[in-house]
Every structure is written in C-alpha cells, then in structure tokens.
Amino acid sequence: MKTIEPKRTVNAALDLPGSKSMTHRALITAALAEGPSLIEAPLFSEDTRYTLDALRFMGASVQPSGDDLAVAGINGGVALPSPEATLFLGNSGTSMRLLLSVAALGHGRLTLDGSERMRERPLAPLVEALRALGAAISYAGRPGCPPVRLEARGLDGGTVKIPAAESSQYLSSLLLAAPYARDTVEIEAVGPLLSRPYVDMTRFVMEAFGVRVESSGPQSFLVPKERRYHGRRFRIEADLSSASYFWAAAAVTGGSVTIRNVRPFETCQGDVGFLDLLEAMGCAVLKEPDAVTVQGGPLEGIEADMNGMPDMVPTLAAVAPFAEGRTTIRNVPHLRFKESDRLRSVTRAWRRLGAQVRELPDGLEIDGGKSLTGAVVDPENDHRLAMSLAVIGLRTPGVRILNEDCVQKSFPGFWTLFDAL
Numbered sequence: 001m002k003t004i005e006p007k008r009t010v011n012a013a014l015d016l017p018g019s020k021s022m023t024h025r026a027l028i029t030a031a032l033a034e035g036p037s038l039i040e041a042p043l044f045s046e047d048t049r050y051t052l053d054a055l056r057f058m059g060a061s062v063q064p065s066g067d068d069l070a071v072a073g074i075n076g077g078v079a080l081p082s083p084e085a086t087l088f089l090g091n092s093g094t095s096m097r098l099l100l101s102v103a104a105l106g107h108g109r110l111t112l113d114g115s116e117r118m119r120e121r122p123l124a125p126l127v128e129a130l131r132a133l134g135a136a137i138s139y140a141g142r143p144g145c146p147p148v149r150l151e152a153r154g155l156d157g158g159t160v161k162i163p164a165a166e167s168s169q170y171l172s173s174l175l176l177a178a179p180y181a182r183d184t185v186e187i188e189a190v191g192p193l194l195s196r197p198y199v200d201m202t203r204f205v206m207e208a209f210g211v212r213v214e215s216s217g218p219q220s221f222l223v224p225k226e227r228r229y230h231g232r233r234f235r236i237e238a239d240l241s242s243a244s245y246f247w248a249a250a251a252v253t254g255g256s257v258t259i260r261n262v263r264p265f266e267t268c269q270g271d272v273g274f275l276d277l278l279e280a281m282g283c284a285v286l287k288e289p290d291a292v293t294v295q296g297g298p299l300e301g302i303e304a305d306m307n308g309m310p311d312m313v314p315t316l317a318a319v320a321p322f323a324e325g326r327t328t329i330r331n332v333p334h335l336r337f338k339e340s341d342r343l344r345s346v347t348r349a350w351r352r353l354g355a356q357v358r359e360l361p362d363g364l365e366i367d368g369g370k371s372l373t374g375a376v377v378d379p380e381n382d383h384r385l386a387m388s389l390a391v392i393g394l395r396t397p398g399v400r401i402l403n404e405d406c407v408q409k410s411f412p413g414f415w416t417l418f419d420a421l
Helices: 020-032 046-057 093-103 124-132 168-180 196-208 240-253 270-281 310-322 333-337 342-352 383-393 404-409 414-419
Strands: 011-014 036-040 061-065 068-072 085-088 107-113 136-139 148-153 158-163 185-190 220-223 233-235 256-259 284-288 291-295 303-305 326-330 356-360 363-367
Touching: 020 036, 020 046, 020 068, 020 093, 020 168, 020 196, 046 061, 046 085, 046 093, 046 404, 093 107, 093 124, 093 148, 093 168, 124 136, 124 158, 124 168, 158 168, 168 185, 168 196, 168 220, 196 270, 240 256, 240 270, 240 291, 240 310, 240 383, 240 414, 270 284, 270 291, 270 310, 310 326, 310 333, 310 342, 310 363, 310 383, 333 342, 342 356, 342 363, 342 383, 383 404, 383 414, 404 414
Parallel strands: 011 256, 036 233, 085 107, 158 185, 303 326
Antiparallel strands: 036 068, 061 068, 107 148, 136 148, 185 220, 256 291, 284 291, 326 363, 356 363
C-alpha cells in the first residue's frame, strides 16, 4: 500500500521516460523492417516488454544497447513456432491488438491470450477485418474477446471496412501489418474515428521507417503493395501521458513543474492537448522548443471533449475536485474498455475520497471546491487511476493506494520521481 504525503507546493524540473504508444509502434516497424534499427530512449515497462518479447517470439532479434534497443528486422518474414503455441500478453491491450495483425503475416498456428481482464476486452472488429483480408481466426473462449486462435497463412490484402467508434488500435493494427500483405490494403474507417491522434502517430512512425499511408479522405487509408519498412535510427519522444501527472501536481498545489525532454511544437502525441485544458482551468503554461513548464493558479472547472486524449481523463479528473465549479468530461465512451471501466472506476474511487462525481454514458461530471478526506483506495489494477490518485493525495491527507505496483504497466519509475517532488 502506498501512502501519499501531502505537499504544500510542488516545484521540480524533470526528465521523463519515452512514450509507451510510440515504443510499441517503433518496435513493431523495426522488427518487420529490412535491415537493422536502433530504437533510442524506448520505454521499458510491463506493456512494452510484452510487445518486445512477442516480436522475439516471432523471429526478430531485439537486444539492449545501453539505454537503447538494437533490432535486426525480419523483412516481413514472421516466424511462428511449430507446433502450435500460446502467446501470453497480460493485460496489454495495445500489444494484443497491434500484434494480432502482425502474427497473421506468418504461417502456422498460434493462440493469443492474456489476463482475466484482457479476456473481457473487445476484439471482434479487428478479427472481422482480418478475416476480410484473408486471415483464419477463431475464438478460443468468449466470442468477441481473447483468447483467439490464429491459423496464419499471410494476409491477402484488399479492401476492408472497420468500425472506428470503439478503438483506434484496430485501425493502427491493420496499418502496421499492411505493407506485408500480398496485395494493396485499403481501409475505410466507418463512423467517428476515436482517438485519431494515435492513428496519426502510427502513420508518423510508419513513414519514418519508409512507408507512407495514402489517403483520399479523412476516413480512408491505403497502403500500396510491395512497400516495405527499412531499418533506421529512431528516437522515442518523452511520454506526455506520464508528464501529465507532474503537470497536474503543479496545478493542484499551485507549484511549478518543468518537463525538460518534451517538444510541444513537434510532437505527434495527442496528449499535448492536456496543456490547453490546464491553461483553460487557470494554470500558466510556458512552452519552449524542448521543455514545458506548468505553473499552478486558482482553478476553475471546464467542459472538455477528450475524445482525442482519453488517457488524460483520470488526470483531469484528479485536478477537477480542486477547481471551483463543475468540470464536465465528454465523448470518451471507449474508456469502458481499458484496463478497467475507467468511467465507473474513477467514479467509485473518487467518491470514496468524498468527491462529488456523476458517471455519464460517455464521460464524467465532477463538482469542485469541496473538501476531500483520506481513505484507502483501490485503483482496480489500473495504472492511470493509481497515478491520478497520487495527484489527489498531494492535497488530501491520508490517501493510501492499494496495489501501487500496477504503475509498472506504463511507468515503472513513477513512485521514485513522484516521491522526490
């Protein structure tokens, strides 16, 4: 159990580890590429290790090189073990979704499985899209969810439609594998494209490794046949999701936090939009080419459409109780399919501390300006809840967090940095 020590004000300047989302994508493209790559400043966390180990399982060589990773690409030649094997991916939804399409490029039988929570997380739209591209996939348990059994024989290519309103990772998964299909892959995203910045990140990484995704409109994506990734040196940006907890710490304590190794004017991470929300609440935000400073101030509630940065919802929810008035978060129904049902889990945990929270079908309403009380709180094995609860504890004596090690999923060094604030 982790006890959070309240602080009157927070002042710090920090360097943070690399982006989890970008590390997943860079490892996959480097592994599929022709020739060697060096992935600089990757994130070493529970989730990224599942992806790293899975790529080794499929034939890629991924070796430490100081703080970096040296990857010997397999040029699309995904090797699946014989006889049939099971690939366990824990509760890393990103690994499960992105790697299912990669595994379909190989030849052989493979079952992809995960934790009990993973077995509740939806996968059906991606499975149907892969079937349309020539993959043979069946469910080994609950229909629509992992585990899934793959009889891999490569991907034919072709045209496919995929619902875009549940997870952007389905589209990213298809795009990452598309260069190694036997024919051109054309994908039409049907309905609102949730979390579009993550798709833009996928395209950014693909282009860095030599494959440009063409588009005839905002919902269409085309990868011509015989385009291939080529190995290169690629540097991972600092993780802005991780940065958000420290900027939030400045906001709630009226302090100042600088994150030095971020590039706010160049980043492809949609979570950079969290800075605009803090500014709207009353913080002063100073953006420099390679650093961002947040200075806390009197806070006011805001209305926020957070579709493009869903991982920031718990962080904003941690700031909201200390703002005057109501904060309304909308357009994030897909948060119900994360490591926890984040809308319900935030509601439960925050109410335990005395916060006034209403769960909406697609978001949250939080009334600020009321005193909170310390309590033992269960983050429900959700790393983003645990780190957001730590922010609340800076202003609320007696906050104790169960299962604090769940932060290993995305930020193994979080408690060391947080305690040193």
